[in-house]
Amino acid sequence: MATSNNMKLPVIAEQAYKKGIQLVGSGDCLHPKWRGELRQLEKVDDAFRYDRTYFVPTVEVEDASRVHHLLLVPSLSKAEELYEAFKKHSLNIDTDGRPTVKLTGEEIASAAKESESLIGPAHAFTPWTAVYAYYDSLSECYGSLVTYISFVELGLSADTSYADRIPDLRGLTFLTSSDAHSPWPNKFAREFTRIEVENIGFDELKKAILQTEGRRPVLNVGLFPGEGKYNESACIRCAKHYTLKEAIAVSWRCDCGGRIKKGVKDRAEELADVETQPSHRPPYLHTIPLSEIIALSLGYSSSKNKTVQGAWEKLITRFGSEVNVLVDVDLDQIDFVDARITGAIKAFRDGRVILHPGGGGKYGRIELPPAAHQTKSGGQASLGDF
Numbered sequence: 001m002a003t004s005n006n007m008k009l010p011v012i013a014e015q016a017y018k019k020g021i022q023l024v025g026s027g028d029c030l031h032p033k034w035r036g037e038l039r040q041l042e043k044v045d046d047a048f049r050y051d052r053t054y055f056v057p058t059v060e061v062e063d064a065s066r067v068h069h070l071l072l073v074p075s076l077s078k079a080e081e082l083y084e085a086f087k088k089h090s091l092n093i094d095t096d097g098r099p100t101v102k103l104t105g106e107e108i109a110s111a112a113k114e115s116e117s118l119i120g121p122a123h124a125f126t127p128w129t130a131v132y133a134y135y136d137s138l139s140e141c142y143g144s145l146v147t148y149i150s151f152v153e154l155g156l157s158a159d160t161s162y163a164d165r166i167p168d169l170r171g172l173t174f175l176t177s178s179d180a181h182s183p184w185p186n187k188f189a190r191e192f193t194r195i196e197v198e199n200i201g202f203d204e205l206k207k208a209i210l211q212t213e214g215r216r217p218v219l220n221v222g223l224f225p226g227e228g229k230y231n232e233s234a235c236i237r238c239a240k241h242y243t244l245k246e247a248i249a250v251s252w253r254c255d256c257g258g259r260i261k262k263g264v265k266d267r268a269e270e271l272a273d274v275e276t277q278p279s280h281r282p283p284y285l286h287t288i289p290l291s292e293i294i295a296l297s298l299g300y301s302s303s304k305n306k307t308v309q310g311a312w313e314k315l316i317t318r319f320g321s322e323v324n325v326l327v328d329v330d331l332d333q334i335d336f337v338d339a340r341i342t343g344a345i346k347a348f349r350d351g352r353v354i355l356h357p358g359g360g361g362k363y364g365r366i367e368l369p370p371a372a373h374q375t376k377s378g379g380q381a382s383l384g385d386f
């Protein structure tokens with residue numbers, strides 16, 4: 001449901017390689033047919049492999065209160081056990097990849113523990129179907145099992161700066177990931193987490209999430225939360241933005257008479273205490289898919305534009321993957337694409353992009369800083385400017 005017909009393991013594997021992603025969460029691992037597909041892959045220790053891409057079983061589950069949980073499952077036989085445990089509480093487990101299971105968060109966490117799976121809240125700050133949409137703390141949701149929660153999946157609507165202000169979350173690993181409804185590089189792995197491990201598989205992933213034996217997350221990469229359409233509190237009729245204080249003062253009613261919808265940022269603000277980043281927290285890089293950066297830098301409205309696609313191909317052919325280009329390669333050595341493109345990638349890396357936050361149902365907007373092709377230290381403008 002709700003995914004492209006191209007979401008087949010061989011296609012995902014190939015596109016993941018191009019994107020620069022080595023380990024992919026399968027999604028939907030309770031679904032009997034999808035589990036059957038996963039079983040066809042080559043089993044390598046505690047992961048599955050297709051060509052150069054590894055998979056581990058994962059699933060998102062909706063509980064009786066409509067909160068979504070993400071489970072990382074050690075094996076397909078454990079996925080089978082979970083399926084059996086949930087089946088009697090679910091009407092759609094055989095049809096929907098993200099089943100609704102009529103159990104509490106605590107009961108779902110208990111089943112996760114029983115099957116030695118890792119569990120955490122999925123897209124924790126989304127205004128619907130997420131833990132902070134219904135609860136003020138993780139223990140209200142998970143009860144006595146709260147100590148078993150090992151990560152928070154931040155989702156597209158929040159980043160480290162939001163989540164670290166909440167005392168509940170500081171000790172946990174933050175996962176940045178995006179559900180993929182289509183395998184193409186502008187949709188797939190818009191968010192990802194870089195971890196330091198010895199080899200690729202479930203056990204090492206688990207160690208990295210639990211931050212034991214030196215394994216750990218080293219970089220979170222994701223979209224700007226401000227791009228979301230409910231980032232700041234704003235009127236759903238006229239889109240006027242309000243601070244939390246202002247919205248409370250007018251009882252969430254806009255001058256125009258419309259309702260002010262509380263933004264994700266203000267929801268995090270309500271739950272926050274002082275801002276202190278724990279020392280284990282890796283940096284967070286805000287970025288967007290490479291083709292979108294190219295389109296933005298060249299002034300095209302669509303990332304499907306031929307010139308944009310041409311530049312994208314050139315970069316990927318030369319550097320192997322999108323992640324390499326976005327995060328790792330020395331941009332000064334690139335002289336075979338328009339300098340505005342490398343300037344824009346640098347602007348994202350340096351956090352110099354200007355964001356106009358969304359709110360009230362309107363998406364946020366990204367703007368490149370003036371002369372984005374100049375380096376932070378003030379490099380030369382290119383001919384493309386004049």
Ligand SMILES: [Zn+2]
Pocket residue numbers: 060068122123129
């Ligand atoms: Zn969800």
Ligand SMILES: [Zn+2]
Pocket residue numbers: 235236237238239240254255256257258
């Ligand atoms: Zn209004």
